[in-house]
Amino acid sequence: MSQEKIKITTGIDSLRSEIRDKSVRIIDVRREEDYKQSHIPTAVNLPLANLLSDDSPERVLKLVNAMGIDDQTPVVVYDDTFGALASRVAWTLEYLGHSDVSLLETTFSKWKSLGLENDNKTPEIQHKEHSIHLKPEILATSDYLDTSKDKPNVLLIDNRERLNYLEQHIPGAISLPYRTLATPDKILRPKEDMTRLLGNRGISGNSEIITYCGSVGTLSGLAYYALKSVGLPNVKLYVRSFKEWKNLEKPIAKQQDANYWDLSAE
Amino acid sequence: MTVSDLKQSYPDSPNPKINWARIEEAEAFANTVKLFRQGKYDEDSFRRYRLQHGAYGTRMTNDYAMVRIKLPAGEVYPHQLEKISQLSEQFSIGSAHFSTRENIQLHWVILEDVSEILRGLAEVGLTSREACGNSVRNVMCSPLSGVCPNEEFDSTPHALATARFFLRNPMSQSLPRKFKFNFTCCEKHGMVRMVDVGLIPQTRDLDGTTQKGFKIFLGGGLGNKSFVGYQLEDFTPEEDLLHTSIAVVKIFDRLGDRKNLARNRMRYLVNDMGWEKFQNLVLKERAIVRATQSVITQLEVDHTPSVIKRPIRISDESGSSTPDGYARWLKTNTLKQKQSEYSSVFITLEAGDITSNQLSELASIIREFSSEGHARAGFVQNIALRYVHDDDLSRLYSKLLTVGLAKPGALTMAAPIGCSGTTSCNLALTNSHRLAKEIQRKFLELKLDQDDDLQDSSIKISGCPNSCGQHGIATIGFFGGGGRVGKEMYPNYQMSLGGRSDGETMLGATCHRIPAKRVIPVILKIIELFKQNKKPDDTLKDWIHRIVNGKEESEIKSVLDMRKVLDSLTIPPTKEEDPDFYTDYGSDSSYHTKTGKGECAA
Structure with a gap:
């Protein structure tokens, strides 16, 4: 059985040599003012909010072309939000049909705290032409959830914080808070660690797995890549997440008869 | 080389003297949970096993547990707080809870994640083993032991040695019920007469030399029915501490009620038997223990003094004025130590709760301000930083303000x-x-x-x-x-x-x-x-x-x-x-009582 080698994250060292070789397109998804102050050399800026204002494939295609990305361009995405915003952008590129996109293994703050190079130059970009080969198999919609979430082979994973999950969640979902996926230094745990953790939770094998979070698929985007990183083949992102589910007035489950919020020190 | 290898660690961070953890228990726990979920482990045995490893049940659900992390003698080090901060963020609710018995509790943990917490704790030498269930629970010690102006001597080494002796000791794995030791500093700071075994350090003059020993109180406890403990004898010499502890645990193990779950703490045994009879039994049993116990059965009391070293001030906010509220905080949250120029600072928490972010900030604050390099959990859902130099108090207050830990009232009625x-x-x-x-x-x-x-x-x-x-x-x-x-x-x-x-x-x-x-x-x-x-x-x-x-x-x-x-x-x-x-606090709907099964007795 042939399986293409999946590269989920790019290490600091390899990114630095790819920058030197000019063989990579780096996307910084932070806000424009943060990007302008400093960023990883040669990175282009695509604030997540800008992408989300219209993430139809046609618009995404224009953005990708303008960033000088064609089907063969290796892309590395980073943020300063534990990888969640970067994941959402990476997933969008993947959905468009781009096959070589990965996440920087750490955040920009960490990059800077290590004293690594950064500047405030905006690179000159040569426009490129990307194709569209949508990958619907990585997208879940509310309609799709309706028909599939209760199937025995489907696992629905809620990546919001535990208290939010206890308060309300999509019936049948299990809780895997996004914080669980990271280490203090890296946006994702090492593979062996992640495999054990997910294995304990019964997340393994050939299940179809759907992730969701609060509103736009960022936290669950990170979870999407966490699951991919241990080689789980069939993962989907419910990109409109719990916000849409609630607006559609679909059924909601809750942990009853306990005042867990009052245990929080916030 | 990984990114974390590049991180500098703080100079001179002291390490805990005792590693309480056994990493293999984490994996065993994960496997046992799997077997239980597959129906290969019956409910009662699993519950006993789970409690023995410090995972308590949660309200109205079998899917979650509370993990109770023991801090023997209350001692906790900065890197341990950082780890607990991470664990609470990853596997709990983003807050942790300081209990009244010097434990830190992580609530609403998915049962399948408990082993990951045990693993994380093992990395920093902590355990939740025997934090629940019918065993010797966390051995407490006054947060002021070693610094209290009224104490005869510091009983912390004895508390740690007692904890070490009973942890994982087959003698105390299956007692009729839980069993608690409290060491303290002096009468005033108390908490020794409402526990199975309470100990106050004292000394006496023996042929011109000072002999160390304890006042030992037995058979107290709070519960559905509470009792005040009795003093065993005028003076129990230090070398009889272990014999006495073993004797009491053995008597309880032998005679404690294993049937009536509601009445099986040792205090009921003492009450039913009458104090004098019980006292006699303990003294007799101790004589037997003393005569028969191997010479190698000893409390490993480590008398190495802690290193007291005022941390180097790395930065200096020159010209900073004393912030508002300092005088009030100084009055209600700090105590002068017996060591001149040093104070102990108590952090006010709300009912023991602290966010994961505050926990990690606290770790840096301990490194920056405590000359003993660690903190102590208190008796009242709080935490104490000791050996803070008096000249550093206002700077410490400013620092605590920035992380929301500077509330006044820690040592007053305002900290329920x-x-x-x-x-x-x-x-x-x-x-x-x-x-x-x-x-x-x-x-x-x-x-x-x-x-x-x-x-x-x-x-x-x-x-x-x-x-x-x-x-x-x-x-x-x-x-x-x-x-x-x-x-x-x-x-x-x-x-x-x-x-x-x-x-x-x-x-x-x-x-x-x-x-x-x-x-x-x-x-x-x-x-x-x-x-x-x-x-x-x-x-x-x-x-x-x-x-x-x-x-x-x-x-x-x-x-x-x-x-x-x-x-x-x-x-x-x-x-x-x-x-x-x-309606009750925290709820919009009409109040009704609803309870599940307790596990104290399991």
Whole structure:
């Protein structure tokens, strides 16, 4: 059985040599003012909010072309939000049909705290032409959830914080808070660690797995890549997440008869 | 090389002397959970196993657990707090909870994730082993041991050695019921007469040399029925500490009630047998232990003194003025140590809760300010930083302000205890946890923490009669239940007055039933009555004591008088008049009692 080698994250060292070789397109998804102050050399800026204002494939295609990305361009995405915003952008590129996109293994703050190079130059970009080969198999919609979430082979994973999950969640979902996926230094745990953790939770094998979070698929985007990183083949992102589910007035489950919020020190 | 390898560690961070963990227990736990889920492990055996490893059940669900992390003698190091911070963020609710017995609890943990927590704890030498279940629970020691001006000597090494001796010892894996040791510094700081074995260090002069030893109290305890412990003998020499401990544990193991779960703590055995008979039995058993125990059975008391080294000041905010509130905080949160120029600083938490972010900030603060390089958990859901140089106190206060840990009132009546109540406990009837927070907020708003007359009083709240909130030893104590008007229920508390845990330990006298939403007005009313009737040098604690003991001469002479004065505050309004009365704190819906199975006895 042939399986293409999946590269989920790019290490600091390899990114630095790819920058030197000019063989990579780096996307910084932070806000424009943060990007302008400093960023990883040669990175282009695509604030997540800008992408989300219209993430139809046609618009995404224009953005990708303008960033000088064609089907063969290796892309590395980073943020300063534990990888969640970067994941959402990476997933969008993947959905468009781009096959070589990965996440920087750490955040920009960490990059800077290590004293690594950064500047405030905006690179000159040569426009490129990307194709569209949508990958619907990585997208879940509310309609799709309706028909599939209760199937025995489907696992629905809620990546919001535990208290939010206890308060309300999509019936049948299990809780895997996004914080669980990271280490203090890296946006994702090492593979062996992640495999054990997910294995304990019964997340393994050939299940179809759907992730969701609060509103736009960022936290669950990170979870999407966490699951991919241990080689789980069939993962989907419910990109409109719990916000849409609630607006559609679909059924909601809750942990009853306990005042867990009052245990929080916030 | 990984990114983390590049990170500099703080210079001179001291390491804990004892590694309490065994990493293999994490994997074994994960496997056992799998077997249990596959139905290959019966429910009772699994529960016993789970509790032995420090994972307690959670309210109304089998999917979650509470992990209770032991801090033997209360000691906790900065890197350990950082790890607990991470674990609470990853596997719990983003907050952790300091208990009354020097444990840190992580609530609402998915049962399948417990092993990951055990793994993380093992990385920093901590364990939750025998934090629940029928074993020797966390061995406590006063947060002031070693710095208390009143103490004879520091009992911390003995507490640590006792913890080390009993942890994983086959002798204490399957006792009739849980078993608790409390070491303290002095009579005043107390907590030794309401526990199975309580110990106060003392010395005596023997042929011109000073001999170390203990006053040992046996058979006390708080619970559905509480008892005050008895002193075993005038003086128990240090070398008899282990023999005595083993003798008591053995007697309890042999004679404790294994059938009647509601009456099987050692205090019932002592009560049923009568103190003199029990005392005799202990002394006899100790003689046998002393005669038969191998010479290699010894307490490994490590007397190496801790290194006290004032941390280097890395940065200096020159010209910074003392921030507002400093004087108030200094008064209500710090104590002078017996070591000149040093103070112990107590951090005010709300009912023991702290965010994961605050935990990691606290770790840096300990490194920056504590000359002993670690912290101690306190007796009242709080944490103490000791060996803070007096010159550093205002800088420490400023630092605590920036992370929301500078609230005043830690050492006053304005820091009530609230057990976890309906936030997570299966047995709870009311939200005692939130009530404690509400009382604290009100006290601080009214600046009652600054009132010297109230300073030595306490408020303690349990969500049911089982005393985890230690209501029995509070000046004003409460335990939760349900009240009823026709078909409607409302949250209600039984109030007791005059409990204390010092040299004159006694349990509070039952006074009145107070609806949850009237608890704060009632407390304020009692304070008002006290102010009207007090003698010039009285504290609230003194005044209530005279009332409880029938020695007060002003208008309120007895608990019954107090009850009458408070009557009007306890009358339920109709639901139409005041719907809020019929809801508990933290809930919008009508109150009803709902409980699951307790596990204390499992």
